[in-house]
Amino acid sequence: MNGISITAAGVVATLGLGMAPPAGAQTLVAAREIIERVDQVLRGDSSHGVFRMEVVTEHWERELVMETWSLGTDYSLVRVQSPVREAGTATLMADDDIWNYLPKVDRAIKIPASMMAGAWMGSHFTNDDLVKESQLIKDYDIELTYDGDRNGVAVWEFRLTPHPEAAVVWGYVDYQVRQVDYMPLFARYYDEDGALARTMRWSDFRDLGGRFVPAVMEMQPADKPKERTKVVYEELEFNIDIEPSFFSLQMLKSRR
């Protein structure tokens, strides 16, 4: 789903960013319409950026710096810049497939379907999170559950319930969006029993590459409150000149 993509286009998408705040943000906007506009913003967008990913688990902490390219929702490429030991390790997402390139053995490995729920690069994101880009309109029923102030901030809250036939592991997702600029504040993912599974929070909203975006997103698993993965965007540019052919296994292996 849309909320977690860590590629730059994903951030934009997530946020519904790039949309000028509607003149009358306080007017009741149909839930579906808001989300639909988010989706539209996404399409055809391309991006390039650098982000830092901090992963904290009970057993270790690490920080990776990665460079990322994306095109629409179907293509993206992420390559590790540091730590040096892992530099060049890269992930290619093309359509629904994920390939990992391992410089040490100089091989690209396609992640098998059975591992799509597994962690991506040791983070709290799953491989599925990377490829299951925005299908909100298609996969979810969207319901506006709240329209008003929370801690003095005007927000909308949505409950997204997957269609029975949608390939979604969540029972439902609660989403909070700031009305003033359409910035998402959090997404809470609940499992099929209605128990909170994980929470995504966005923060540090600012200008990056000419767009107002949340520069930080943080994922926290509910069952391990001390663990988290934090993604901080350092550079972002949009609408770059990039072709689908860029997202090839060849590119994956190049270490530029």
Next chain:
Amino acid sequence: MSPNTWLRIGWRNLWRHPTRTAITALGLAVGYFAVVFIVGWTEGIAAEMVENATSLVSGQIEIHAGEYRPERSLYETIGGRNGTDVSELLQAVSADPAVVAVAPRVYAGGLISSGDATSAGMLMGIDPLLEPNLSRFLDELSDGRLPITGRNELLIGEEMARQLVVEVGDEIVVVAPGADGSMGNDLFQIAGIFRTGLAEIDASFGVLPVADLQALIVLDPGRIHELVVSTADPWIAEETAERLADLLAPIGLDIEVAPWTELRPEMVEYVSLVDSFYFIIIGVVFVIAMLGVANTMLMSTFERRREFAVMLALGATPVKVVMVVLHEAAAMGLLSLVIGSGITIPIMIWWHNAPPDMSWLYGELTAFGTLMRPTLRVEYNVSVWIQAGLALLVTALLAALYPAARAARVPPADTLSGV
């Protein structure tokens, strides 16, 4: 009259109709054989299953860190973060007299990949020198040889080899999340291909030396997940596990010693089901036998109504008549028992020592996640032999009760005059 004399009378009465007696006795003997054999066979299946489950891949006792089960986390190594002195631990465990073999293991989830094909798999680190003493699945590789430590060599299952389209000597990539959060990855060469017959293991297990796996997943050499122990007999695993737990307690590590009866409770249930099951078999067989004996005895007492009438007329008490008939039945029981054990014991001995191979009929069987050799293996269970023998005698006597009562109530005058 002494019991001996009663029995002699019974014995002589048997041979009034030698053919009929022989047929009835043979029937009982075959019943006896059926009971002993079926029980032996069912126990053979259970024993085969337990032995396979505890010797093919897993052992009879597993020693882990206290928190390891059930999640089997990569980080829950024996001795925690600092690990332990593995060779010292191995020595301590193997000092127990019941322990036949012990070996360390390390587990990790990972990907095994060749060309475009990738399998999600379980990586199992073994000690190539100790492991063969313990588990059977590496005894006969379908191809190649055991991996040698330090050479990045790996064994995979037959099904995985098929899916990855690789053979011995090919290079594959192994990827596994490391204990430090990094993505461990390296090239390995396939040293051999194993076959357990268990689909999930043959399709998903990669087996490599402990040290190589530890290097891949950035785990210190002192950190292992498991010690696997085998004992001489699966049925002493429980007490051995208790002893090992006491032995290891003073070391001060948080350790759990679990026998297979705890790890595989469904097997224990199956075995106790089998135990209760054969009482039912004994019951059914003997009810049938009882009806057969009752029939014969009814016939023979009916024919001899006049004999009983004469006995009664001459002053024999009804109790004595009952005794005559019951002793006849007892003699029948003893005769059947002699014939029965004469048939049964040699067959059981032969069958136990040379179980016929039924693989031409069944192929291989798996049940409860264990592989069974398709042999008709039978187990000795002398107490069942004795129980079945006693049951046979009791059956014969019970079956004779009604005919005996009928015989004792023959009206002498009417019977003798009514000719």
